Amino acid sequence: MIEIRDLEFSYGQGGFSLEIPCLDVADGEQVAVVGPSGSGKTTLLNLVAGIASPRSGKVTTNDHEISGLQDAARRDFRIANIGLVFQEFELLEYLNVLDNILLPYRINRTLQLNADVRERAEAFARRVGISDKLARHATRLSQGEKQRVAVCRALVVEPPLLLADEPTGNLDPLNKDRVLDILFDYARRNAATLVTVTHDHDLLERFDRVIDFKDFYAHLKQEQVESIAGAI
């Protein structure tokens, strides 16, 4: 599902930089990404989603070389293939729950809003227990409810890849489990790939694999030493 080769990325001159020589995530795999703050976990998700573009190297997502696409094509690809969940929910305050869930269908013409989609949105809302709040504005929801709406928004297009950036960071233990259950349940039912950035090590056992950026950098350093030694 995700294939990264010789990736180099940096935010401007002398800013944060990230290098990933090789990273693969298989179809249907459920992966947790952990590591210290500022190590590049969110940047990794942005690169995989095509929100950010690498300076060099190749990022292939769902058999599409996303790093080689133009901005408009990346957006079209992202909205149809990747469900994004954020720590701060990022719901639109002026829309009600149903409209927030259906938002992807209104902001890109690649997706067409029709009765089936509405039905699917309501089904997701039922599954996560917010079907009685579809007409309510986002500002009048609890934190747990807001994240469930945000998850529904990510799932409504039925993407093969879910990228979640600390989706449980602002939730109490009960809602934390509930949101993760929804994400894992969707991934299992649809054979979708799930990549989740988290700081919560208690959750790691639920994932198939854990990518620790600390080890990743240590591994990188070892590779660099070997590369220099080879050159000598």
Next chain:
Amino acid sequence: MRDVLYLAWRYLVYHRWKTAILVTSIMLIIYLPIGLNVVVEQSAEHLTARAGATPLLIGAKGSPLELVLNSLYFSSERPELIDYSEAQSVVDSGLANAIPLYVRFHSRNKPIVGTTLDYFDFQDLRFASGRPMAVLGECVVGAAAAESLDVSPGDALVSSPETVFDLAGVYPLKMNVTGVLERTFTPDDDAIFVDVKTAWIIEGLGHGHQDLAKAEAASGILSRTEDNIVANASVVQYNEITEDNADSFHFHGNLAEYPLTAVLAVPKDKKSGVILMGRYANDEATSQIVRPVTVVDELLDTILTIQQFIVAAVVIVGSATAATAVLVFLLSLRLRRREIDTMHKIGGSRARVGSMLLAEVFIVVILSCTLAATMTLATWRYGSSVIEILVLT
């Protein structure tokens, strides 16, 4: 496009107060100069039409504008009075027909216009019901006045005293309504027309009372000579002219010295008009003759100058408001940075997100324009009536 408009609409509805303020501000920027222009154009048309149809007005020396407004629009500002002899001298000159006007009294805030039947012919007034006044004490009512006073032929109207506390002043006279005029959309619609002699009776220059030669009045007689009888206040004075008491009504003094507010002169031809005007060019003359259209044009020139000042002020204020509206929009974009970023992150196309923001501006502008158009239409429909109420009464 539907989705873009839907999102923009949801945003505007959610922030309804901000939207309402923006819409109102932009509406005012658009409406004020246009509405003002409509009002001025309509007033000009309205004033010019009636003034243009009135050839000459003769009145006491003083403000020509006051004379025109009182004579043509029955405004409550009364000019200095002239004698009835002015009307007679115009007729005697053979240069013009003279229609006397005595616009001084009111009945329930409607002006009572003392004139002659010639006025109806001159203004081409037609009767919706009833007939013209034929004897003293009868009146004809304009369409709007009849509607607001709820009167029709056979009803009666009472003239209003000029001042409540002036016991020696004008007494109310009960007048019988004999006819109602068709609507003309001119000040005539709001007036009550009486014969000029009836107006003089309202003023007290003519009156009717108990026959002093009869025995019932004997107790009220103070002195009696061959030419004159002096009676006290116990002698009954009539405040209504009926078939029974009509003969008792009479006028004291010289009719030629009775007051008028103006004489409407209708020259027989252009040359007669010029000659007639020449007769009043003398500095020593106590009366003046004016062409109403010239007076109204001068008034309009003044209004136009004021309008230009107002429009200039509106343009400056409008520019400031427009700049503020743009600033509000740009600040709102900064405040919505995160929301816009979220839409971009989840895959929203630049065109759609941008269109959504533009659609918000578009909807606000369309709403403002629609409101401004509605206000302009309302101004066009009711503006002249409002101006009449505010300016002429």
